[in-house]
Amino acid sequence: MTNSCGCKTTTTIENESLCPKCRQQGVVVGLVTLNAQIKNEFKAFIGDKEHFFCTSKVCEVVYYKSNGELLTKDKIKSLITLKDEEPQTPLCYCFKVLKGDVLAELATNGSSDVIKRIEEKMKGKECFCEKANPKGRCCTEDIKIWLAQQGVSSTSQSSCCSSNDGKNSCCH
Structure with missing residues (x-):
């Protein structure tokens, strides 16, 4: 759920999915974020599955899906x-x-x-x-x-x- 500026209105973890690499709990991210952050050549990653942001400081994974697909830092614009x-x-x-x-x-x-x-x-x-x-x-x-x-x-x-x-x- 988001408010008028697009910020998440809850701080609770919305799903029990863990990062496939580090096994740390992630947070749900929306399609607006993914479309803005993923480099164009890797946008095929975006689909209809729920996406997560890996919250581990040391893990190279940035975004992942519960099916194990993931994107690392080198595939992100920022x-x-x-x-x-x-x-x-x-x-x-x-x-x-x-x-x-x-x-x-x-x-x-x-x-x-x-x-x-x-x-x-x-x-x-x-x-x-x-x-x-x-x-x-x-x-x-x-x-x-x-x-x-x-x-x-x-x-x-x-x-x-x-x-x-x-x-x-x-x-x-």
């Missing part, structure tokens, strides 16, 4: 926040925030307000997470995890695609 460490890897695909930029900010300031800046921009409804992010979801939770891996805790209390009143708040 570098992937969860799987790539290069400085040019996006943290936020919609607003072009790169790992290297935030690492420089951390080195200079000892902290980063990247989540706050992204959430502020999201209020303008300029995000397109479902197309831009290979995971097909909002990036803020992945950025919080990445910041924690850098030894920095996020000061942001909000979370994309959820709010205290139960309404979806992603990208508004």
Whole structure:
């Protein structure tokens, strides 16, 4: 299920399918994401089966189906926040925030307000997470995890695609 900006409105795993390579639980991705992210020569992978994003940081698989078909990083257009460490890897695909930029900010300031800046921009409804992010979801939770891996805790209390009143708040 998605909201008006295309972000997933639930954080629960929607199927019990495991990555055929690493056996880690994945998350469902939609056709909009696949069409935007898969290189043209590999689009035959897209069919009528349910597709998943592999959430393992170390697995080369990005997308897979429950029948065992899979696509690896080299067949995807974007570098992937969860799987790539290069400085040019996006943290936020919609607003072009790169790992290297935030690492420089951390080195200079000892902290980063990247989540706050992204959430502020999201209020303008300029995000397109479902197309831009290979995971097909909002990036803020992945950025919080990445910041924690850098030894920095996020000061942001909000979370994309959820709010205290139960309404979806992603990208508004």
